[in-house]
Amino acid sequence: MQANIRVLGSLLALLISQNGAVQAAGVDGRDDTANSGTGEVVQGNYLAEEKFQLTDASLTHLADVDPEHAPLFYPENTVDKRSLGSSAKCKNFPGDALWPSDSIWRLLDLFTGGALIKTVPIGASCYNNLGAYDKARCSHIIDQWSNSSLHIADPTSVMWPLYQGRTCQPGESPSGKCSLGGYPSYVVDAHNVAHLQLAINFARSMNLRLVIKNTGHDFNGRSAGAGALSVWMQRFKSIQYLKSHKTKSYSGPALKVGAGVIGSELYEAAEKYGVTAVGGEGMSVGYAGGYLAGGGHSPLSPLYGMGADQILSLEVVTADGRFITASEDQNRDLFWALSGGGGSTYGVVTSYTVKAFPKIKAAVMSFSFSTGKTVSYDAFWAAVRAYWELLPTFNDAGNYEYWTLLHGESDTLNFGMAPWFAPNHTLAELKALVAPLFSAWKSLGIQFNVVESEHDSFHGAWAAGFPRETVGRASTKTAGRLFPRENFQDPTKFNKTFDALKSLSDNGGGLIGFGITGGPGPYPDNAVNPAWRDAAMWAISVVDFPEGSSWEFIAQRSKTLTNDWMKPWRDVTPGGGAYASEADVTEPNFKQSFYGAAKYERLLSIKDKVDPTGLFYALQGVGSDRCLKQKGTRFRTPISSLRQSLNMSFIAEQRESGAHGIVSAGYVPEATDVGYEGVSRGRLVRAGISNFVLCFYELGACLFISWYLLTCAENGVQQRPCYSRRDDLPVLDMSKSAVELAL
Numbered sequence: 001m002q003a004n005i006r007v008l009g010s011l012l013a014l015l016i017s018q019n020g021a022v023q024a025a026g027v028d029g030r031d032d033t034a035n036s037g038t039g040e041v042v043q044g045n046y047l048a049e050e051k052f053q054l055t056d057a058s059l060t061h062l063a064d065v066d067p068e069h070a071p072l073f074y075p076e077n078t079v080d081k082r083s084l085g086s087s088a089k090c091k092n093f094p095g096d097a098l099w100p101s102d103s104i105w106r107l108l109d110l111f112t113g114g115a116l117i118k119t120v121p122i123g124a125s126c127y128n129n130l131g132a133y134d135k136a137r138c139s140h141i142i143d144q145w146s147n148s149s150l151h152i153a154d155p156t157s158v159m160w161p162l163y164q165g166r167t168c169q170p171g172e173s174p175s176g177k178c179s180l181g182g183y184p185s186y187v188v189d190a191h192n193v194a195h196l197q198l199a200i201n202f203a204r205s206m207n208l209r210l211v212i213k214n215t216g217h218d219f220n221g222r223s224a225g226a227g228a229l230s231v232w233m234q235r236f237k238s239i240q241y242l243k244s245h246k247t248k249s250y251s252g253p254a255l256k257v258g259a260g261v262i263g264s265e266l267y268e269a270a271e272k273y274g275v276t277a278v279g280g281e282g283m284s285v286g287y288a289g290g291y292l293a294g295g296g297h298s299p300l301s302p303l304y305g306m307g308a309d310q311i312l313s314l315e316v317v318t319a320d321g322r323f324i325t326a327s328e329d330q331n332r333d334l335f336w337a338l339s340g341g342g343g344s345t346y347g348v349v350t351s352y353t354v355k356a357f358p359k360i361k362a363a364v365m366s367f368s369f370s371t372g373k374t375v376s377y378d379a380f381w382a383a384v385r386a387y388w389e390l391l392p393t394f395n396d397a398g399n400y401e402y403w404t405l406l407h408g409e410s411d412t413l414n415f416g417m418a419p420w421f422a423p424n425h426t427l428a429e430l431k432a433l434v435a436p437l438f439s440a441w442k443s444l445g446i447q448f449n450v451v452e453s454e455h456d457s458f459h460g461a462w463a464a465g466f467p468r469e470t471v472g473r474a475s476t477k478t479a480g481r482l483f484p485r486e487n488f489q490d491p492t493k494f495n496k497t498f499d500a501l502k503s504l505s506d507n508g509g510g511l512i513g514f515g516i517t518g519g520p521g522p523y524p525d526n527a528v529n530p531a532w533r534d535a536a537m538w539a540i541s542v543v544d545f546p547e548g549s550s551w552e553f554i555a556q557r558s559k560t561l562t563n564d565w566m567k568p569w570r571d572v573t574p575g576g577g578a579y580a581s582e583a584d585v586t587e588p589n590f591k592q593s594f595y596g597a598a599k600y601e602r603l604l605s606i607k608d609k610v611d612p613t614g615l616f617y618a619l620q621g622v623g624s625d626r627c628l629k630q631k632g633t634r635f636r637t638p639i640s641s642l643r644q645s646l647n648m649s650f651i652a653e654q655r656e657s658g659a660h661g662i663v664s665a666g667y668v669p670e671a672t673d674v675g676y677e678g679v680s681r682g683r684l685v686r687a688g689i690s691n692f693v694l695c696f697y698e699l700g701a702c703l704f705i706s707w708y709l710l711t712c713a714e715n716g717v718q719q720r721p722c723y724s725r726r727d728d729l730p731v732l733d734m735s736k737s738a739v740e741l742a743l
């Protein structure tokens, strides 16, 4: 073990540069040293980024530098740990009295060896108000906006701007000012486990919101969060090949994959080692972050199961600041939960060890057809119907089809397959499999060109079949549903399913679908949504609106999608579900839908055990509904309660008895509440009309004296996350960005 002395050098730097806030770090000039900051190298079966940890000895170093504040960075089980305001129900927010001062932030920067970044939104170079204007950089950002790599390389950017509130959008001459919106305030650019431990301990002690960013792919921007400290996982890039790995239930090759590894890197490593890994189709989607934690569907799922089914063990920093291993032998609950039960809920995972399969061949095809002169609307739908009718056959063959059904210009409908992916198939075998479908299409007059190829490894087929997808739009909202196999086998159910899917397109929506199953089984006991297990299709629905639409209009379109267009999908899949990682931000009954009701209960009890103070939060994550909506909520006391409190019959009786004067006077609490309820300075506050009442015998009537009670410190529309544990309050989702405020 070696003590780290860089902290003292950083202290010197801090003393030299007392210029206020911590400086923003340029992404390009990042320090790649894994052992930076306070900590010690610990030996064990760890990846390079996992060896440098916070130990008891390193706590002493913290105390040497700043004995007063060092305990803010201590793990939960340390005797002299210190916390400021962690007993408060809500997280501290910028501007709150308990928000860390600049000097405390500098201490975090110091202890992490300069890894703290003060957020500068990705689009700031296009604006004049943050001192970051840079014409060339702005042009680059505009040019690359739809490229996922741009957003991955930025500490806070998310790929779907709707979910950071569309703040600071890049443009040649953008209107308005660049603000933080739903982005976190600070980021620890984590190089090692010690950085994560320091950030977690600090966030817990200071009662701050903590978010985790890997790539920013999540459909609902769940790697962002206003007023948060974020940890950025992109440096956890190591991949270790374990040729013969043994656990209680598995013996064979495995890969230990760092949390920052993306799909293409995983597949390149698997190719190098001559094995096959079960990951997503998207080349830049993070693998060992949100993907595996959320279940993870794969072009190989019909053959081998979900991504999370391959997990053998994982390393994780928990809310108390400990770094532990979870597997079928140790910390089993955590292992179960982090195998499909969602990211950003139970801890920060630093690596997953997963099964690797033998190298396999694969064949791919891509094609498309549209309505037009030779293909009528009816023929188009008959062709789509013919494909869906045969879905169980393709499922059984272990195939995966990734298709889109979208509206084009001049009222055309386009069906695209990119790709049809046939693992363990030669091209000849794939052609034989699709022959009945292609012949049905031919008889319908459907013409299409097929681009096809055959490969001796998954990597080759994947690279040939899956184009890089574009991101960055703020003009769509999605929802989705898993459709069970029986919906394609039972003729009555099939008719209803077909009508339900078609109705969404007829209404003007788009469909993105996957012919996919959750695997052939037997399934490991994990937290993967049970709706995956009998699935034959995962379908995503899309509603669009012009870029720059008002929040009101977006909210209206969102409601149309969720409440109207998606209802037929839910009606034909009772008790079914959807996929949380590609989710509807306003999914009804998200517990059942994303987790399955029974698994949700178990996940919630694990969450309470491993994260009792609610440090981790993910929108629609387990336990998330205990949080207050940050905007606050309008409330209105029912009229019945008003009548009751005034006791009108009592007044009437007094009047009949000939009594004179005032029968009752006073504050009527139950009758006061028409107004706003929200969170301010860490407390629940109410702002609204309050009533004083005078009731007269003679008149049999009451006089209300009302005044506006403003106990809310600010304007009430604050981007203020609150992690209230008050179960007595109405169940509301917590919002973190303007879109959620609007929806």
Ligand SMILES: Cc1cc2nc3c(=O)[nH]c(=O)nc-3n(C[C@H](O)[C@H](O)[C@H](O)COP(=O)(O)OP(=O)(O)OC[C@H]3O[C@@H](n4cnc5c(N)ncnc54)[C@H](O)[C@@H]3O)c2cc1C
Residues within 6 Å of the ligand: 159, 211, 212, 213, 214, 215, 216, 217, 218, 219, 221, 222, 223, 233, 259, 279, 280, 281, 282, 284, 285, 286, 287, 288, 289, 290, 291, 293, 294, 295, 296, 297, 298, 342, 343, 344, 345, 347, 348, 349, 350, 469, 471, 581, 582, 618
């Ligand atoms: C173009 C595109 C293609 C996609 N393809 C697929 C696919 O083929 N299969 C599939 O299943 N899904 C796919 N997805 C969805 C994808 O799985 C999710 O968006 C997933 O959450 C991405 O994880 P991430 O870590 O890369 O992203 P992020 O947005 O950075 O993180 C997602 C969530 O996981 C949390 N998280 C991230 N890292 C960690 C960590 N180390 N520990 C704990 N929590 C963490 C974050 O806080 C956040 O809540 C795709 C999405 C897009 C946009």
